Amino acid sequence: MGNEKDAVTRLRKELAEFSRRSYNRGLVSGAGGNISVRIPDTDQVLITPTNVSLGDVDPEVNLLVRLDGTMLENPFGLKPSKETGFHLVVYQLRPDVGAVSHVHPPYATAYSNKEKPLPLVTVNSRIILQEVPCIDCAAPGSQDLCDFVHGGVKQYPFAKALLMKEHGILALGPDLKTAYYIADLVEDTAKIAFLTENIRSK
Numbered sequence: 001m002g003n004e005k006d007a008v009t010r011l012r013k014e015l016a017e018f019s020r021r022s023y024n025r026g027l028v029s030g031a032g033g034n035i036s037v038r039i040p041d042t043d044q045v046l047i048t049p050t051n052v053s054l055g056d057v058d059p060e061v062n063l064l065v066r067l068d069g070t071m072l073e074n075p076f077g078l079k080p081s082k083e084t085g086f087h088l089v090v091y092q093l094r095p096d097v098g099a100v101s102h103v104h105p106p107y108a109t110a111y112s113n114k115e116k117p118l119p120l121v122t123v124n125s126r127i128i129l130q131e132v133p134c135i136d137c138a139a140p141g142s143q144d145l146c147d148f149v150h151g152g153v154k155q156y157p158f159a160k161a162l163l164m165k166e167h168g169i170l171a172l173g174p175d176l177k178t179a180y181y182i183a184d185l186v187e188d189t190a191k192i193a194f195l196t197e198n199i200r201s202k
Helices: 001-022 084-095 105-111 124-129 143-155 177-197
Strands: 032-036 044-047 063-066 071-073 098-102 160-165 168-173
Touching: 001 032, 001 044, 001 098, 001 177, 032 063, 032 071, 032 084, 032 177, 044 084, 044 098, 084 098, 084 168, 098 124, 105 160, 105 177, 124 177, 143 160, 168 177
Parallel strands: none
Antiparallel strands: 032 044, 032 098, 044 063, 063 071, 098 168, 160 168
């Protein structure tokens, strides 16, 4: 029990750190986006609250829920992210995933509107990402959106990231640091793809 409590405390701090890093990197703006992390060897997940900017997330405000959605810890009475449902779907389908970052980086989001996989225009992106498929959109917090995430994760069981049409991206990793790096790489790749498409040949 003590080790589990220590893990929760440590991961609260990491979740706050990578939430702020995501905001400061420009992967999300305003109070958008949500990030979560699985507590190892449990059925529990920490997730950022709704209506709180990722740039303002402190360790104490992150909420602890079970994979079935049951609230376990919410000391400040905040509401969990309205996207908690699709975070839990990812953890249920992908035991290898330890963290999920849903952010709204501008270049990657723009490519999501094309309803096509992200062009992997660099060697690094092809090696690390391999593919970044696009899934359909639905209203934030809706069951339809959960269903689209469920379908995408099942269809692409090894994907490290998904474009979400008109909505941003999902980056999946074994831990928070890796999920952050994946999200960062997706956005950088999208930016390079945009520049490549708009450089005129002589």
